[in-house]
Amino acid sequence: MDHNIAVGHSLGASFVLYSLCEKPNLFQNYIAISPNLAYDNEKIAKALIDFDYKKLKNKPSST
Known part of the structure; x- marks a missing residue:
C-alpha cells in the first residue's frame, strides 16, 4: 500500500x-512538529481555523 x-x-x-490547507489530499498523513504559526501575520493559523476538514478524503484500507 502506498x-x-x-x-x-x-x-x-x-x-x-x-500544504494541508492548499492541497488537502496531496498526502495521506501530515505531521507538523513545532510549526511557526505566527508567520505572515498568522496566515497559516487563520487558514487552519477556517479549513473545511470535510475536504479530506478517507480512503478505505486494502487489507
Missing part, C-alpha cells in the same frame, strides 16, 4: 500545514 507522509519541523512544519 502512503505519502508529510513531516516537518519549525518552518518545515509550517510548510506541511500550508
